[in-house]
Amino acid sequence: MKPFKNAETQAIRLQHERSKNNEHSVPIYLTSSYVFEDAEDMRSQFAEEKEGHVYSRYANPNVEELINKLAALEGAESGWATATGMAAVFSFFGAMLSSGDHIVSSRSVFGSTHKLFTEIFPKWNIETTYVDFDDYEGFADAVKVNTKIIYVETPSNPALDIIDLEKLGEIAKAKNLILAVDNCFATPYLQQPLKFGAHVSIHSATKYIDGQGRTLGGAILASEEIISKVKAFARHSGPAISPFNAWTLSKSLETLHVRMDRHCDNALEIAKRLQQHDAVDSVKYPFLPSHPHFEIAKKQMKSGGGIVTFQLKSGLNGGRKFLDALEMFSLTANLGDVRSIATHPASTTHSKLTPEQRADVGISDGLVRLSIGLEHVDDIWEDLEGALNVVVSAGAVEGALEKP
Ligand SMILES: *Cc1c(COP(=O)(O)O)cnc(C)c1O
Numbered sequence: 001m002k003p004f005k006n007a008e009t010q011a012i013r014l015q016h017e018r019s020k021n022n023e024h025s026v027p028i029y030l031t032s033s034y035v036f037e038d039a040e041d042m043r044s045q046f047a048e049e050k051e052g053h054v055y056s057r058y059a060n061p062n063v064e065e066l067i068n069k070l071a072a073l074e075g076a077e078s079g080w081a082t083a084t085g086m087a088a089v090f091s092f093f094g095a096m097l098s099s100g101d102h103i104v105s106s107r108s109v110f111g112s113t114h115k116l117f118t119e120i121f122p123k124w125n126i127e128t129t130y131v132d133f134d135d136y137e138g139f140a141d142a143v144k145v146n147t148k149i150i151y152v153e154t155p156s157n158p159a160l161d162i163i164d165l166e167k168l169g170e171i172a173k174a175k176n177l178i179l180a181v182d183n184c185f186a187t188p189y190l191q192q193p194l195k196f197g198a199h200v201s202i203h204s205a206t207k208y209i210d211g212q213g214r215t216l217g218g219a220i221l222a223s224e225e226i227i228s229k230v231k232a233f234a235r236h237s238g239p240a241i242s243p244f245n246a247w248t249l250s251k252s253l254e255t256l257h258v259r260m261d262r263h264c265d266n267a268l269e270i271a272k273r274l275q276q277h278d279a280v281d282s283v284k285y286p287f288l289p290s291h292p293h294f295e296i297a298k299k300q301m302k303s304g305g306g307i308v309t310f311q312l313k314s315g316l317n318g319g320r321k322f323l324d325a326l327e328m329f330s331l332t333a334n335l336g337d338v339r340s341i342a343t344h345p346a347s348t349t350h351s352k353l354t355p356e357q358r359a360d361v362g363i364s365d366g367l368v369r370l371s372i373g374l375e376h377v378d379d380i381w382e383d384l385e386g387a388l389n390v391v392v393s394a395g396a397v398e399g400a401l402e403k404p
Helices: 007-013 041-044 061-074 087-096 109-126 136-143 165-174 224-237 242-254 255-276 294-300 315-324 355-360 375-398
Strands: 078-081 102-106 129-130 147-153 178-182 199-204 220-222 280-284 307-312 340-345 367-371
Touching: 007 061, 007 255, 061 078, 061 242, 078 087, 078 224, 087 109, 087 147, 087 178, 087 199, 087 220, 102 109, 109 129, 129 136, 136 165, 165 178, 165 294, 220 224, 224 280, 255 280, 255 307, 255 375, 294 375, 307 315, 307 375, 315 367, 315 375
Parallel strands: 102 129, 102 147, 147 178, 178 199
Antiparallel strands: 078 220, 199 220, 280 307, 307 367, 340 367
16 A cells, blocks of 8 residues: 555554455454464575564564554654563664763653663663753763764653754764654654654653553664664564554554644643643743743644643642642553643652752752643643642641742
8 A cells, every 4th residue: 555645644544454354453463473384484484585474572463563653653764662662762772782882861861761871771881971951062062982872852751841853963963873862752743853863763652652541662763774773682682562562552543643632732721721820830831932942842843742840839848739639630650641640750750869860850849740631621720720729728828838
């Protein structure tokens, strides 16, 4: 079938070939291995002279369908899917780097990625230099003779910092480096890093790609050249995604554009209403004109995404009070779900850091992260407004809430 012009159609119609049963929805190929026609077929497939399926750690029809759709959405030549987002991050670096290599990364990266950079890769003599997300000269200056990869997250989790991909693409090109982007918050519907000079787009499919909080998954989208290295590494180190999860994620992609449009509409409206509330010091959302990098966000993203963060005037205690006062929002570690979710990084995911370390990655004590779901926007607001009012009245009564 010829490729369709629009990504939305690709995500729906790029289906695995029908079986002889002529099913409409693709079946789940829950098989660990595949049979060969004869001895010669077996020999040639093992020798990689002939295309085919040998073993599901290497290839599976559901996984291929997921990869083909994601590659089409990202405008990438090829891809690889993994059991989790972190398996994708790890497989990418594992495939591309050797002992003695060096990474330049933006400072605010996902917590487990930070652990890889600071605790796991150093065991293999792979070092990382962090640069502030908006210090473009700093990125160029941090490059050493052994640097192989520039790595960034944009928008970043949870600070929602926006990095100019075109600028970094130019730096990567001038220095002959690979630019890899964690594209989890934007999804391939809102942002295609490869169009701006990045070489690799990495996803935690656990978030918006599933979108319904059911499965874990990850993917790496890049050129054939890079993916052939990822393949050689991942086939033997084994981060394969299960066919069931790949099927779930491939089906989810059929509705990604519709879900993301609503996530973005709801999030923008909530960000605007939060700005008006007395308990709120400041609101951050990529498509609010008050975001410090609104213009960059507009240039490289179709819309602002589903995550909104805001700063309570009343710091750590205010954050905890706010979470306790919410009635509908789920308090859970995931994001990108149809259900709205609230987290308070300073008292949870980042509680082990000192306030200074938190400030370095853009997390103040009163920061609340909202993953705005697909409930009616008025119901979302009613829950938020109620909890904010509780924070205001608690502050007035106790008069003892910390100031940030
Ligand atoms: C969740 C997340 C990951 C890790 O993905 P898992 O599927 O949980 O392994 C990586 N990067 C970002 C930005 C994330 O939000």
